[in-house]
Amino acid sequence: MNTELPNQSRRSLLQDSALGFGTLALTHLLKSETNASSPSHPPTDLRARPPHFPARAKSVIMLLQNGAPSQMDLFDPKVDLQRFNGKKHPEDIESFQPGSENDIVMGSPFKFRKHGHCGMELSELLPHLGGMADELCLVRSMWSENNNHPQGLRVINTGKTFTGRPTLGAWVSYGLGTNNENLPAYVVVRDPDGYNNGGVSLWTNGFLPAIYGGTEIQSKGAPVLNLHPTVKQPAGVQRNNLELLANLNEERRKLYPDDARLEARIRNYELAARMQLSAETLLDISGETEATRKLYGLDQNETAGYGTRCLMARRMVESGVRFVLVTAPIQHGGMPWDHHGNLNRDIPKVCRQVDQPSAALVRDLKQRGLLDETIVLWTGEFGRLPVSQRGDGRDHNRFAFSLWLAGGGFRPGYVHGATDDFSYKSVESKVSCPDLLATLLHQLGLDHDELTMHHSGRDETLTDSAVTGAQVVRGLVS
């Protein structure tokens, strides 16, 4: 407490310097802050720093499947679900919306089959993922605290239902910084058609300094907002302007020799110019081979959008970006997987958009030798009910959902945990969202209880294990 006051001031001072790298004047001030593990000296910049202990993975690609994908139609086949089709479920089912009151079981209209050497059972809707089954770590025993979308998204992304908390990507950037000096540490590639439910809160920095929030990179149009002037200028014009700007800024800075913010601002103009040259090249996928483009499905309308975003994600982790969030295609008001009705018709559509590019990402990373050090996480916010909602839909279910991981030391070709006979509730080796988050941090070399931020009188963590009981799930990792 007695160092809090000056520390806070210094923190707010340095917070102002944003992309700390390249900020020479700051370097000496930051020496003591380059290690993530010291809660009394929280980092304030984006320079790469060592983890708490040796890491299995360096970066994360999160494929966020907004709307709650139906586990029993995709990942979790159940004999009883089919057998009891049309009959009353033996339990009283907790639903969210009206329409499921009669608790009538609805079998999956989709067939499952075994894939790979591991024999992982997956739905016919996911043929491409099936082809990568031996790389996937499938968790069938997830559960969430809440069955409403905004809260569910916050739980999987921030550990708890409350607003204002930092997202996983923000904590990872805060803990580890970045290896790419030409892009932010935490990058978001969303569907250019709009925002998913949750909007920008899906990549918020919460109470962490603003530099740890996700930055949107566009997959259509200019990748970075305002990267180029709206009116094209002759060569040399901008360089002359920036030269004058540097002179004027340096001249005025003489009055404030100790103010790091002005130095940062000067450096930011240099970085902006650097980004104008490099960010586009880095994010330009036109140079990718025909084979790669085909792999991600860029040659087909249905997969081109999501495929482009997955491919951009690969390029970014390849170049050192720490955390990439790819959001799901825009449908159903920003919730493509929210199939309260017309499940039979609509879920195959989303699968056709998402299956091939997601599998391609894993395959491509594997081929390039990047999968070992990259975690791919494919998850929604909760699951769906085994009973029918108005005959052809499924309502929200917080007691069970499935997700998969690949790479980064997660056990390949492995199925973790199980649900009950109807996939209504997770029963075996249950994994909570905070457990999952703790495990992800662990693979990145970060102790979820040690990565803290002092906020409103508490040392806050991503998992708040004292309240949530979060633990690293050892069984998930090899």
Next chain:
Amino acid sequence: MACLSRSSSVLIVAAICWSVVGLHNATGDETHWAFRRLARPAVPHSSGMDLARTSIDSFVVAKLAEQGLTISPDADRVTLVRRVYLDLIGLPPTPEEVDTLVADTAPDAHDRLIARLIASPRFGERWGRHWLDAVGYADTVGFDIDANNIITTAGKWRYRDYVIRAFNRDLPYDEFLRQQIAGDEMIDWRNAERFTDEIKEHLIATGFLRTAQDYTHEPESNIPLNMYAVLHDTIEIVGTSLLGITLQCSRCHDHKFDPLLQQDYYRLMACLTPAYNPENWRPVYAWKPEIKDRGLPDISPAELATARRHNEQLDGEIGKFQSQIAEIRARRKEALAADKGAGPEIKDEEVTAALTTEEKQRIDDLNNQVARQESHKRRWGTIQALYDTGEPPQTRLLERGDYLSPGDVVQPGFIQVLSRTDAASIFSADGLPDHASGRRTALANWLTDQKSPASALPARVIVNRIWQHLFGQGLVPTSENFGVNGQPPTHPELLEHLSSELIAHDWSLKWLIGEIVRSSIYRQASSTVANINPRSTTTDPQSIDPTNQLLWHMPFRRLDAEVIRDCILAISGNLNREMGGPPVHLNARPDGLVVIDEGKLRTPADKYRRSVYLLFRRSHNLSLLNTFDQPLIATTCARRSPAAVVSQSLAMMNDAFVLEQAEHFAARVATLASATDEQVETAFRLALSRPPNAREQQWCSELLSRQADIFRREDATDEVASRQALIQLCHTLLNTSEFLYAE
């Protein structure tokens, strides 16, 4: 520097602050400082007091003197004039104003400048925005996360205008709070014959309690979960914005650090449930006629009845005219049918085409009559107020904060540690209008009555935030948290002194702001090289107090997002000074940029309204403002965190608005000056309020000639090339740190 490492100097500052807090405790009162009654510390006297102009200075100078330090000399007149403009009205002075003010060397010149700016309507726009941040105001309803789905509700913006008016007319802060918490109980609007401006103002004021994200605007989301969410958020907003305490922590359990009980939380909730009644909920929108939403007509029930009768009468008239039109057309249609014989149904267009000149004339006349009657209809607006909706419900403590686990019934009340033993006695509906439970009146009195132990806290909190807006950091740096886990005040006696003085000056915020701006502390140079102390290890302020906690120089501050945009508009000459009204709409483009929705402008000049009048959303605000840290407010924002991220540089370099305004700025310069050096000087004086020095003049002249060369090589005429070059200069000046910071 040699003797003192950075960390040890940091410890010294910490020790300074703690020693003062320690002094407080010497009075024997063990209560946390923020929960005590206001102290009236003596104004200190010590050496260096010749520099003091106000009592504020005495406190700051005395503290500096303890460390062998003193304040910096006054900033030069031009810098100071610009600073005062930016702080008080959020706009730069014109070059002519600067000239006049610099020439005014009378001893009271600074005071007259303050008085003039504080009286400007622009003052309320600037300071109202600070308040709107703190109370978490947004023009939209619901969670507002879908970029392309902007949901507003009629008249919500009137609260924004109320706040601006309140600052402009210097509504005493205690009255300001009373109106916002219980305005509807202070006037008998239900039985009023006519809604006077006073009645409307009091109802609009309660928009303060309507700033929480209210997701009960759709039938599917009009559920207890979301109703309680509104109550919880509202309590958090009251706690943070008025009391500087983290009340939300006591929602689920007694506060872990501060003396706030879970009981306290639900006692306060009981003050709100007569209006936010989960058993008799009024949603934001009515989705079927039998549902009543929270909007109120801005005319009295009596006036409304009369107006409706009047309009029904007119509708009757209109109906007659319309049936006459229909008759004429029907006759013509019959005639057509007779001519054509059997066949397909005759279309409306055919009838129109077949009308005779006389028939057309008659129909036009009738349509004019309809329009005339329509124009005589009475119209009224909507006020988004908060008011009791029937008998108060029972309020229960919620176990673990969960509405599905109701516990014991609680009575309305306040925070125990800030209440007198007879606090319950202020709950009385005596003297209140009908249908008012009086619970929010009691809450308002508890907060503002000088006899109430709670009243010290709102005074401290507002003094602190005003200080923060002027110095970049509050006397309590954690302006949202005065609790045990917040930071202690850097100048505790000064905070007590100013809070007491505010009350003594009838809670006049204009007095408080003026008093601070008058002080020598505020007038100091911000440049750290200006502090005349010799740089020895014992008196070098930079080594003793590197983060300027003791205020040995004026902090150098990044401008707020709105001020940056407004200044650009002022400099380009385009600023539209129209006040108030519905917000200017925004458009979230598919490429991710959020821009002004030009398709929805009432007039083209609306595009150039001040930023406070642009639509304020929970997310997807104007990209330029967002880039400069305009907050995305979930509940409240007591302080913004100004960053210097690369996207700001990119925005200032490439944003279409900035480029467009740079062109206007250049055109303005070109009309004022023609010779190169005069143009440079004019551009400098417009953008930065000062002329360039010789080096700057030379660099800028060189830029003009180099850029003109480039454009000439691109086959531009001399005239076009010079114009383009001047645009480059003007654009570059808007990118300077000097433009983006208040020095």
